[in-house]
Amino acid sequence: MNVAFGMKAHSGWAAMVAIGEYDGGLVVVDRRRIELVEDEWAKQPYHAAEDLKPGAARDVVKRGVEAARRIAVREMRAAVRRERERENEVTGCAVLVAGPMPDWSVEEILAVHFRMHKAEGVLFRDALVRAAKACGLRLVEIPEKVLTPHAERALGAPASSLAKEIARLGKAAGAPWGKDQKESALAAMVALRERLN
Secondary structure, eight states, X not given: OEEEEEEEEETTEXXXXXXXXXXXXXXXXXXXXXXXXXXXXXXXXXXHHTTSXXXXXXXXXXXXXXXXXXXXXXXXXXXXXXXXXXXXXXXXXXXXXXXXXXXXXXXXXXXXXXXXXXXXXXXHHHHHHHHHHHTTOOEEEEEGGGHHHHHHHHHTOOHHHHHHHHHHHHHHHOSOOOHHHHHHHHHHHHHHHXXXX
């Protein structure tokens, strides 16, 4: 069957839901938590670098960013491989993204605590986006803040109908089916539909 991934990143991990088309309807094919770090400090590399001298701070941030990107590619490849083993075709990947971040240097980010949080919020979303591209997946970037109206337009259905479909999918899939899974599933539905257009 045709399958699409929906992903929502957090600090150091992401929720992933794979939605497939089967017998005229949608089904949850897979859902899991994907770890994007191997070391605890890497969940917040800017915070880990906060009290270091500039050169050491840049090195810590660079290592954290590179590790997140490397791990995201590894996990994305594993997700694609799982679907191929099920004889499914991954037709797309939707990643919930944040607004663009100014082109601040590491020093400029570390100078303002709010910027550190913003940079870390973008880091893991960006790692997933890069991983989808590295795996040759058709990427759909959806601004997280406008997921529902974006889905309404893409799927041609009102929010109330989409909420019912998400609830139906969750009931069939079972727990856990919280906000992360619901939003990832909706994003995956958009990626699956946009394949057809």
